[in-house]
Amino acid sequence: MTVTIGRLTLASPLILGTGGARRLDDIEAAVVASGASVATVAIRRYQPGASSVYDVLARHHVTPLPNTAGAHSAHEAIVLAELAREALGVDWVKLEVVIDDRTLLPDPLELVRATEALSTRGFDVLAYTNDDPATARLVERAGAVAVMPLASPIGSGLGIQNPRNLEAIVADAGVPVVVDAGIGAPSDAALALELGADAVLVASAIMRAEDPAVMARAIALAVEAGALARRAGRIPAQPLAVASSPVEGLPNVSL
Numbered sequence: 231m232t233v234t235i236g237r238l239t240l241a242s243p244l245i246l247g248t249g250g251a252r253r254l255d256d257i258e259a260a261v262v263a264s265g266a267s268v269a270t271v272a273i274r275r276y277q278p279g280a281s282s283v284y285d286v287l288a289r290h291h292v293t294p295l296p297n298t299a300g301a302h303s304a305h306e307a308i309v310l311a312e313l314a315r316e317a318l319g320v321d322w323v324k325l326e327v328v329i330d331d332r333t334l335l336p337d338p339l340e341l342v343r344a345t346e347a348l349s350t351r352g353f354d355v356l357a358y359t360n361d362d363p364a365t366a367r368l369v370e371r372a373g374a375v376a377v378m379p380l381a382s383p384i385g386s387g388l389g390i391q392n393p394r395n396l397e398a399i400v401a402d403a404g405v406p407v408v409v410d411a412g413i414g415a416p417s418d419a420a421l422a423l424e425l426g427a428d429a430v431l432v433a434s435a436i437m438r439a440e441d442p443a444v445m446a447r448a449i450a451l452a453v454e455a456g457a458l459a460r461r462a463g464r465i466p467a468q469p470l471a472v473a474s475s476p477v478e479g480l481p482n483v484s485l
Contacts, residue, residue, distance in 0.1 A: 247433020
């Protein structure tokens with residue numbers, strides 16, 4: 231069940247986020263339990279020679295996906311992305327440009343500017359955006375190889391608040407859609423795939439769970455179930471009952 235995003239290949243539709251982890255052991259346990267082949271990392275954590283999340287990922291052959299967490303402008307995001315490329319030797323980045331530190335919501339104008347600039351510099355840009363079909367379209371036009379609409383605010387655990395918007399983004403997108411931020415439970419991850427997303431990125435729901443490894447495994451199974459459900463094709467929702475048993479041949483028992 232691989233997913234291709236630009237030059238990245240995901241072994242499963244789950245990207246693991248490492249933010250919010252209490253200790254490196256939790257990250258390692260979650261990596262093993264999730265089966266994820268790609269994990270996000272904050273570039274400011276890179277310290278050559280020190281034991282770090284990068285060592286954990288390397289041990290398990292997990293590809294690091296640097297993000298620009300903390301950027302509030304296109305300029306800041308570009309600087310962080312270039313630092314990541316120099317430090318890690320990768321040409322892909324999860325682009326985050328937030329409007330403030332209270333809501334952590336994407337700044338659409340700066341996001342589009344940063345996407346366009348990084349794309350022209352040879353980056354594969356996976357852009358964290360609002361659950362707004364118009365913004366997702368603009369980000370794709372700016373060169374993003376994936377759009378990453380939020381389910382709800384980062385770390386909120388509120389799950390998917392606007393399923394119809396996500397369906398609209400999926401229907402309109404010409405690039406993979408990765409639901410990012412706000413996933414709180416396995417059921418949220420499954421729903422994202424059922425709605426047509428190609429993958430999900432989950433950090434807080436796993437790393438802040440009482441048992442990160444168990445939650446990582448649960449979400450990995452949920453993502454697989456959601457993808458299979460989408461492939462199978464669910465029955466249409468109906469306002470009234472639809473009999474599942476045939477009526478032909480039933481005996482006449484009316485009095």
